[in-house]
Amino acid sequence: MANxxxxxxxxxxxxxxGITLITFTVIHLAPGEPVEMATAMSPKASAATRARLxxxxxxxxxxxxxxxxxxxxxxxxxxxRSFAPDNRPVLDKIKERIPITIxxxxxxxxxxxxxxxxxxxxxxxxxxxxxxxxxxxxxFVGFAVPTFWLALLCMYLFGVKLAWLPISGIHxxxxxxxxxxxxxxxxxxxxxxxxxxxxxGSLAGLSRYMRSTMIExxxxxxxxxxxxxxxxxxxxxxxxxLKNALLPVITLLGFSLPALIxxxxxxxxxxxxxxxxxxxxxxxxxxxxxLVMGILVIGACLTLIGNLLADLCYAVADxxxxxxxx
Amino acid sequence: xxxxxxxxxxxxxxxxxxxxxxxxxxxxxxxxxLLSLAAALVTPYSPDTIDAWHVLLPPSASHWFGxxxxxxxxxxxxxxxxxxxxKVGFVAVGIAVxxxxxxxxxxxxxxxxxxxxxxxxxxxxxxxxxxxxxxxxIAMLEPSIWYIMVIIGLTGWMGVARLVRAEVLxxxxxxxILAARVLGASDLRIIFRHILPNxxxxxxxxxxxxxxxxxxxxxxxxxxGIGVQPPTPSWGNxxxxxxxxxEFAWWLSLFPGVAILVTVLSYNLVGEGxxxxxxxxxx
Numbered sequence: 001m002a003n004x005x006x007x008x009x010x011x012x013x014x015x016x017x018g019i020t021l022i023t024f025t026v027i028h029l030a031p032g033e034p035v036e037m038a039t040a041m042s043p044k045a046s047a048a049t050r051a052r053l054x055x056x057x058x059x060x061x062x063x064x065x066x067x068x069x070x071x072x073x074x075x076x077x078x079x080x081r082s083f084a085p086d087n088r089p090v091l092d093k094i095k096e097r098i099p100i101t102i103x104x105x106x107x108x109x110x111x112x113x114x115x116x117x118x119x120x121x122x123x124x125x126x127x128x129x130x131x132x133x134x135x136x137x138x139x140f141v142g143f144a145v146p147t148f149w150l151a152l153l154c155m156y157l158f159g160v161k162l163a164w165l166p167i168s169g170i171h172x173x174x175x176x177x178x179x180x181x182x183x184x185x186x187x188x189x190x191x192x193x194x195x196x197x198x199x200x201g202s203l204a205g206l207s208r209y210m211r212s213t214m215i216e217x218x219x220x221x222x223x224x225x226x227x228x229x230x231x232x233x234x235x236x237x238x239x240x241x242l243k244n245a246l247l248p249v250i251t252l253l254g255f256s257l258p259a260l261i262x263x264x265x266x267x268x269x270x271x272x273x274x275x276x277x278x279x280x281x282x283x284x285x286x287x288x289x290x291l292v293m294g295i296l297v298i299g300a301c302l303t304l305i306g307n308l309l310a311d312l313c314y315a316v317a318d319x320x321x322x323x324x325x326x
Numbered sequence: 327x328x329x330x331x332x333x334x335x336x337x338x339x340x341x342x343x344x345x346x347x348x349x350x351x352x353x354x355x356x357x358x359x360l361l362s363l364a365a366a367l368v369t370p371y372s373p374d375t376i377d378a379w380h381v382l383l384p385p386s387a388s389h390w391f392g393x394x395x396x397x398x399x400x401x402x403x404x405x406x407x408x409x410x411x412x413k414v415g416f417v418a419v420g421i422a423v424x425x426x427x428x429x430x431x432x433x434x435x436x437x438x439x440x441x442x443x444x445x446x447x448x449x450x451x452x453x454x455x456x457x458x459x460x461x462x463x464i465a466m467l468e469p470s471i472w473y474i475m476v477i478i479g480l481t482g483w484m485g486v487a488r489l490v491r492a493e494v495l496x497x498x499x500x501x502x503i504l505a506a507r508v509l510g511a512s513d514l515r516i517i518f519r520h521i522l523p524n525x526x527x528x529x530x531x532x533x534x535x536x537x538x539x540x541x542x543x544x545x546x547x548x549x550x551g552i553g554v555q556p557p558t559p560s561w562g563n564x565x566x567x568x569x570x571x572x573e574f575a576w577w578l579s580l581f582p583g584v585a586i587l588v589t590v591l592s593y594n595l596v597g598e599g600x601x602x603x604x605x606x607x608x609x
Contacts, residue, residue, distance in 0.1 A: 262457030
């Protein structure tokens with residue numbers, strides 16, 4: 001186990017380097033310069049001012065030097081300062097936005113697994129029945145619905161027509177005066193729609209995957225043996241089959257992270273939630289290079305950590321991998 | 327006599343058409359293509375003529391899907407918007423398939439350090455939240471539908487690369503490859519003449535599903551205002567005004583969304599249909 005862990009962590013180093021290299025290349029190959037953006041508004045900015053600005057941000061140096069500087073700063077967890085007028089350290093800006101995005105995604109992920117696994121199991125166990133077909137229809141529609149459109153419809157139905165739920169932000173106006181209980185309830189009310197939509201967006205894929213791994217496991221010999229022994233169907237499904245059917249699903253957990261984080265741009269923008277996705281969107285619109293690069297690197301690292309955790313869970317669950325025979 | 331001859335293509339087609347859902351999906355896609363090509367014949371309105379007297383009208387006999395905030399006919403804009411979606415889907419996936427196939431072929435065929443480097447590149451690309459990456463690049467370029475297609479393609483090839491690589495690994499030790507080698511075929515000839523045609527069928531499935539994904543991505547980008555720019559209609563950017571006028575004009579939000587839903591659903595059904603038809607064991 002220790003060997004496996006060390007090997008797995010050493011593999012992170014080239015991946016991390018690759019992530020920074022791609023981030024840097026992507027941002028610097030694109031035409032347009034942040035200095036242009038900063039000076040476009042004031043015609044008084046002379047060529048000398050621009051040159052000073054470029055020098056100040058290190059943009060006058062050759063690209064590989066800029067990359068080296070950026071990387072050595074990164075290794076000290078210094079992500080640079082935002083180009084925005086507030087000029088704050090990028091890391092501080094990201095830090096205050098990360099908790100909301102992560103907690104939203106974690107809640108959505110828990111709900112997603114809590115719903116998708118039973119749905120998938122049900123479809124597999126009742127294969128080719130009306131129930132399975134109904135679930136299939138739901139899954140296919142779920143795959144095809146654009147999340148932002150669903151958000152729009154829900155905003156109209158629950159926010160405008162029925163006026164049950166707030167459709168924007170995470171706090172009501174003046175809620176900072178309320179007691180802790182009411183503030184929490186208020187926050188929960190604001191999060192119902194965004195979390196439901198984030199969950200729905202990935203429900204389809206996971207439940208379909210669960211169905212197919214479950215069907216595969218249920219057709220294996222040891223299940224037939226268990227049936228022949230007269231083990232009750234419930235026990236076969238939930239004790240014998242589920243364990244093995246869950247293994248591949250664990251890996252999917254790691255893979256679904258980038259999609260979840262990427263999706264947060266869309267629903268955070270729609271619902272005006274002050275999370276990382278919204279910050280990224282604002283950063284991109286303002287060509288705030290250090291901020292955009294910082295979020296790209298941190299977003300990719302979150303995925304890396306998620307994958308590592310998923311692999312560790314897998315190793316714990318599957319002795320073949322733990323003992324290096326996988 | 328001729329009818330009794332069975333070819334792989336015919337067998338495939340027969341299996342595909344027994345799947346009613348997949349056939350329905352294919353019909354929808356063909357109809358959409360025809361509609362978008364013949365857009366000017368289908369509707370009497372032009373997609374960008376502003377009509378200040380008929381602003382935000384609900385659906386009626388003369389405006390099937392109502393009108394938008396500038397008095398433009400929403401049905402017309404949805405039909406013209408289909409052009410954007412269909413084009414983006416095909417070009418983006420075409421780019422992704424070419425890149426993914428070439429990388430997968432080389433990684434699988436040469437193995438060793440070539441494989442390690444290329445597959446690490448795949449791992450790294452898979453770490454990025456794709457939508458972040460697309461957003462970062464698109465927002466820094468001049469908005470244009472071509473950039474969108476290229477960027478979606480450049481960020482969507484990793485799945486294809488893995489598929490093709492796995493396929494090559496199982497093919498390259500087969501006898502017919504050995505035979506080609508004995509006959510003196512070069513590496514490139516073996517890769518592109520002998521391995522590629524045999525590795526393509528899983529790519530077909532993933533490409534079809536990829537078209538659906540690309541259409542969804544483009545509509546999300548246009549919805550956020552950094553995709554296809556008005557006045558050119560796209561389903562995503564019609565929904566942007568749908569959001570602004572959601573309290574007064576539900577039709578502006580409903581119809582373009584249904585168009586996306588139906589199109590994406592159709593591509594997914596066709597993709598699944600192809601998968602089942604290619605692999606008789608799945609039926």
